[in-house]
Amino acid sequence: MIQSLLIANRGEIACRIIRTARRLGIRTIAVYSDADANALHVRQADEAVHIGPSPVRESYLVGEKIIAAAKKTGAEAIHPGYGFLSENAEFAQAVIDAGIVWVGPNPSSITAMGLKDAAKTLMQNAGVPTTPGYLGEDQSPERLKAEADAIGYPVLIKAVAGGGGKGMRKVDAPEDFADALASCQREAVSSFGNAHVLLEKWVTNPRHIEVQVFGDTHGNVVHLFERDCSLQRRHQKVIEEAPAPGMDSDTREAICAAAVRAAKAVDYVGAGTIEFIADGSDGLRADRIWFMEMNTRLQVEHPVTEEITGQDLVEWQLRVASGEPLPRSQHDLSIKGWAMETRLYAEDPLKGFLPSIGSLDTFDLGQAYRIDTGVEEGADISPYYDPMIAKVIAWGADREEARRSLAETLANTAIWPLKTNAGFLVKALNHPDFVAARLDTGLIAREGDALMPPEWPSDAALADAARALMPANRLAGFRLNAPPRDSALFLVDGHATTVNWTGGEDLGRDVGEAYVLIAEDGQVWRMSDWRVSGGGAHGIADGAILSPMPGRIVAVAVAGGETVAKGQKLLTLEAMKMEHTLTAPFDGIVTELNAVEGAQVSEGTLLVQIVDEGGNP
Known part of the structure; x- marks a missing residue:
């Protein structure tokens, strides 16, 4: 078994x-860029080597630096992970030439599957079904x-060296x-x-099905x-x-056998994935599933395979790279239960899925079945790399149990102040078509x-958050003879918001917590800085507009003495690289304006004071 391993990834x-x-029992060596100096993978490894500035082209994509780090630390092997240099045949060969064990397929296998047209021809010769199309020179x-006219429209134009769409x-x-051809070629x-x-025939109701394959240096290949x-x-x-919904045993046997033939055709060693496109318009059928491409590495989604088979695929990789035979034969492998995985990203679906960059001040994924992550609370999400926070994995005895478990986990996540796609994932998992397994890529x-x-x-x-902030039945002396309060003003993500509750309880004036996070269906908001209201036509909420968090004022939309309407924009605060709009809680007059464009302010700073026309705050 390999005794020391450098991981050429992050x-x-x-x-x-x-x-x-x-x-x-293998000693691990991490590599890191400037941005990753304090990253979790650096602290978890037994040793770590700095390989350059933050941009990947100056660090993680520089093969010479990684090989030098392996030699410096005496690493016996290099594991490329996925992405970066994992499917770079030249880097794989350079590792081997340096006398270091490459935890991956032979460079020739990577080359053979690297170009889609050559790979497709190779698969046709191996008896693997391929999509009708054109591969000519x-x-x-x-x-x-x-x-394209002969194939029939719609057709798909694909760059032979492409990937990721x-x-x-x-x-x-x-x-x-x-026009489409010219655009495709430029890109x-x-x-x-x-x-x-x-060129390929466009599949009308496409499903993306892939098969995990594994080969060793002794000629064995399994799926x-x-x-x-x-x-x-x-x-x-x-x-x-x-497994794939709707996959019967005969179709599974056919597609998995085709995947094994594909791997054998390139003398494949290690973990790989054969990707197929299926026409699901009439269910999954062996005669309507075609080879697309092969990924000559470990896939991001490998945990779902691990969960239904009970196998550790990284362990398999390390054993195969050490010259051992595959840990299991085909007849030893079986499916148990169902597994699902989602990719949790620091991105805002409501803003076109733009990345959300900054510090993970709160990072709570609750009682997830399995979390694969490279960050922890307090870590920074850098603009230099993919903004994936974690892979959240669920397992169940059947598909519905796994789906429900995953949706519930994501619905209860609490991540702040960064925005995530958790709410979007919850919606997708609970969509009627997904629940019923009516799936296609569109x-x-x-x-x-x-x-x-x-x-x-x-x-x-x-209302629940208000109760958490303002404990019930607290005495507020100055209101001893006043009627019970049933509303108060809060700042929710920087917006002044009057919250009403029912039940007759008189919530206290003292704040029970500095702030609370509202986590609902995967979305998270921050509530803080409440002010008590007291009745009247508009509820006479306190017109003190406070900064909800440290930040910089980027715009001021009102002036002192100006009359404003409820909901009118007062100013914009930039905090954690997100903009927060503060608005008027009621109709009134700006009697105090402390906000200055460009100024840095701390949490709780009084920015604007508004009173109603009667002079009441």
Whole structure:
């Protein structure tokens, strides 16, 4: 067995590899950039080596620095994880040439599967079913257009060196082909330096099915069954599950056997994934499932396979790289239960899924079945890397149990102040089509707004948070003879908000907590800085507008003495790289204005004071 291992990656996958290596008694070495100096994977490893500035092209993508770090620390092997250099055949060969064990497939296998057209031809020769299309060397627009006409529309143009949806265009009609081809080729050159494309028949009701394969240096190849990755957004996987819904035993046997043939065709060693496109318009059928491509590495979604098979795929990788045979034969492997995985990102679905960058001041994923993460509370989400916070995995005896468990976990997450896609994931998991396993890769694009999380907490959630902030039955001497309060003013994500409650309780004037987080269906808001209201036409809420958190004033929309209307924008505060709009809680007059554009303010600073026309705050 390998005794020391350098992990040429970062974040979640680096921590995942370290976990298995530690269990096997293997010494681990991490590499890190400037931005990752205090990262979790650096602290978990036995040793760590700095490899350069924060941009990946100056650190994690520089093979020479990684090999130098391995030599410096005496690492016996290098594990590339996924992404970065994991499918770079030149880097794999350089590792081997340096006398270091490469935890991955042979460079020749990576090369063979690296170009989609060559891989497709190879699969056809191996008897693996492939999508009807064109793979020719003649790349003239005239020939490509003629081939597309012959295939029949809609057709798919794909860059042969592509990935992640780049260099890919669907063409619905002949008159659209020329423009789509030119656009696809421009993007292919920009992203991959290769304008070569292939054509495929567009599958009307596509499902993304992939099979986990594993080979060793003794000629053994097995599969560990299939995963369904059909729920996608812009060609990026959102929710993965294993096994695939609706997969009968005969179809499973056929697709998994085809995957094994594909792996054997390139003398595959280590973990790999054969990806198929299925036409699900008439259920899953062996004659309607076609090879797409092979990923010559460990996949992001490998945990769902681990959970249904009871196998540790990283351990398999390390044993195979050490020259051992596969830990299990095909007849030893079986499926138990159902597993689902979601990718939790620091991004805001309500703002076009823009990344949310900053500090994870609160990071609570509750009672999740399994969490694979590379961050912890207090960590920073950097602008330099993918904003994935964690992979959240659930297992159940059946699909519904796994789905419900995963949805409940995400609904109860509490992450602040960064925005996440948890609310979006909850909506997707609970969508009727997903619940019923009516899956295809276009589901998210079709549903659009129906999957967007709520922009504001419910009245019930606001009332519950108010009770947490203002404990009931506290005496407030100056109001001893006043009627019981049934509303108060709060700041919720910087917005002055009057919250009403029922039940007759008189909530106290003293604040029980400095602030509370409202977590509802995966969305999180921060409530703080309440002021008691006291009745009257508009509830006469306290007009003191305080800064809800430390930040910088980026815009002031009112002036001293100005008359404002309820809900009118007063100013904008930038905090944690997010903008928060503070608004007027009622109609009134600005009697005090302390906000100055560009000024830094601390939490609780009085920014604006508003009184009603009668002079009441």
